[in-house]
Amino acid sequence: MPFQRIEAERLSQSVVKQIEQLILRGILRPGERLPSERELSERLGVSRPSLREAVAELQSRGLLATRAGAGIYVADVLGSAFSPALIQLFAAHEEAVFDYIAFRRDLESIAAERAAVHGSDTDLKVIDAILGKMEVAHRKRNPADEAELDAEFHLAIIEASHNVILLHMMRSTFDLLREGVFFNRQQMFKNRTTRDLLLDHHRAINEGIQARDAAAAKAAVVEHLDYVEEELTLLNKAAKNEDIARLRYAHETER
Structure with missing residues (x-):
């Protein structure tokens, strides 16, 4: 037997x-x-x-x-997600930034959809509370705090999705984002208009989740990260234009 x-x-x-x-x-x-x-x-x-x-x-x-x-x-069990050599490779190549945004858009939209359906009432309170802190930081015009709360907001949604694989995978990538491996998040929060739009995006994501409207929550995340991608493209272009302008200026002053 x-x-x-x-x-x-x-x-x-x-x-x-x-x-x-x-x-x-x-x-x-x-x-x-x-x-x-x-x-x-x-x-x-x-x-x-x-x-x-x-x-x-x-x-x-x-x-x-x-x-x-x-x-x-x-x-530091997340540290093994990416080797030091791979982290350096990410930091050295611009394409990694946009691949990272695409990765986030795909997975975070699913997480928001799941959070709207599977998140507990307490999960939703946590997300809403972090948004409240973002609004306070926004009024104080503190880009550093606002950028940090931005990451906390997205991670709270991932936690509310109640998928442990997704949770640990996304935490590891957010750690790299905090360290500035992909891009400097504070850059995006320096412009007042950009900051206003980013906050509106987070409000829309929160509203979809609080209403338990999975489709609305997912669409709001996609819209938000599409905008982030567009803004980073413009920032990169402006930085390159400035580099060229400085070369011209240096050349002119030497003549």
Whole structure:
């Protein structure tokens, strides 16, 4: 008969599974510090030896990492998504920027569609709250804060889609965006007219999701990223024109 004896699961394995799920679902993020051993054992209701055994297993599998004198952290599991050589290649070639926007347009439009359908009421509150912060930053004319909140807004939508593969894939690419590998996001927020339009786009995306109108949410994301692509094309053209103008000016002053 195909039956096997059921054995009680060790407490350490229960701890391993819980931490695995928190990392998988994006609740515990790369680089995030875990509570102290005493606090974590109390929260989980397990002994310190059981906790240490679980942590040791997760460390051996590369999910947790120890920093000397600083505690236990979630490992930078997203760092393996792109090699340093590939990151340098992205930064050196303009076509990577537009391929990246196309990639985002395809996947984020699907994420917005899913968020409108599968997002919980709390998911939608988070998205709406971030939009509120964007509006405050907009009034304060703070391009750096507005650009950072822009990334948080899109990631909140991806989280609300409840697809863990999509979540980790997009988080890794947003980390590169924050580092300026693809383009400097703050450039787009320096122009008042552009900033107004970008905020309107985010309002439209939010309205579609809050209304649970999947088609409207998806269309709003596509419109937004089409506009980003157009603006970056113009910025790149203007930068090239300025380079040529400086060469002319330098030549004229030398004559």
